[in-house]
Amino acid sequence: MTRRQELLLGVLGAVLAFGACEAVSRAGLVRRSYLPPASDVLARAAQLAGDRAFLDGVGATLRAWALGLGLACAIAVPLGLLLGAVPLLDAALRAIVEFLRPLPSVALIPLVSLLLGSGTTAEVTLIAYASLWPVLFNTVYGLAETDPLAKDTLRTFGFGRLAVLLRVELPGTAPFIAAGVRISAAVALILAVASEILSGFGQGLGIFIAQAETATDGTRDVLAGVVWAGTLGLVINGVLVGAERRLFRWAHETPPARRQPGPERQEART
Template identity: 80%
Template sequence: MTGLRRRQELWLGALGVLLAFGVCEAVGRAGLVRRSYLPPASEVLVRAVELAGDRAFLDGVGATLWAWALGLALAVAIAVPLGLLLGSVPVVDSAVRVIIEFLRPLPSVALIPLVSLLLGVGIGTEVALITYASVWPVLFNTIYGLGETDPLAKETLRVFGFGRLAVLLRVELPATAPFIAAGIRISAAVALVLAVATELLSGFGEGLGIFIAQAQLATDGTRDVLAGVVWAGVLGLLINGALVWGERRLFPWTPQRRAVERGGGVLKERVRS
């Protein structure tokens, strides 16, 4: 049942992509929009494939992915311990909650001038902004996961003499891990958006955002701009797919997975009867 559902999702996703591709191709070919503004989708796709053989472009993509990975790793390293602390110690949570709620809504791109003044022009500014934007989903998912931990399991360990650290490592952290993984998956998308947006808006360094920004300045650069956007979308799709695959392999005991498996079992029993 699970395999059938995944195949259906893949087919529906492929159908949606083909429909979108067909609409963009038809609009571009029909001349409803000037080609300088919206070239046919086939031309954009061909250009995106050509860029795969451009060493300078691939180096820029590698620079973007390096900043993405570094910023995301720092966000996880900060958010998980902080989330465990805030979720475990209500006094600390109450003390810093106002500060967190003040900082969380601040848009990261609005901080580019300030961070650039503090850290200078370079990858440090990009990584700092990525880290800032990516820390929140992991942080709040960690806190929420701790709140969803089975209290009976924690009390059982305490009855048998286990201390606070043992309860955290043996019960709370394993129960919170799927929530942390979901937060990392959300933050991965946020980090990629910030990596490209920071390069695009700041105009320094190298990367996929720099390629798109420079293509905008060209006389006929719309095709390159859209090809760069296609690359950004494909990278996001691959990253999300890899993280979803990892979640399914690492945490097969999550409630959603058990519900799907139970549904498949019920269906099998009905077929047998």
């Protein structure tokens, strides 16, 4: 399936979902206070694009997202390379990593807020913790999948451990790291909005959603905020996918299928 076909199918799916929500609300199957028409929600979302205070909140959310994701990558990539290169260290820390990884980041919000307050520092810390794991495990996995023949060849020619890491292991692991960053970007955005919603005060897209939830007839604003959050996630993922395909085009190329011998070739062999 080509990228153009994927785009057309995605647009078709969005149009069908929009039509279904619009029809359900207009037909009165669900009260409009619970599910406003999709056209009203999109109109409100478009209206928010001209609201300076709202855009400042979105900017605050994106800043926390970028800081948390950047901090996670700065920790996860070197740590993943270290764990992948030193099996003894990986075995020693495996139990700790497996204990910390399943902990839901949202459940840590009260503890982090108690230790760091409810400002940007706490939000960035939660984002970094949640988005660290996909990058870390992808780095370890990518390092293990590096071509051993290429590494042995460099060692045969007298290259040291650092040269092997920079010339073979890091380039071979880079596509896996990029995939981990793309996954972590979505996780980071979820934590950025969720932590703001649960904190209930400050500035950000999650704050707008939380305040709209408590307002009279605020369902439309809540859904408009959700539309903005989903759109941000879609744009971020699209940018990262495009960058990943451009930078690591060779990693996405499908090797040509091995040609099966035809009847005339099988006869020639016999």
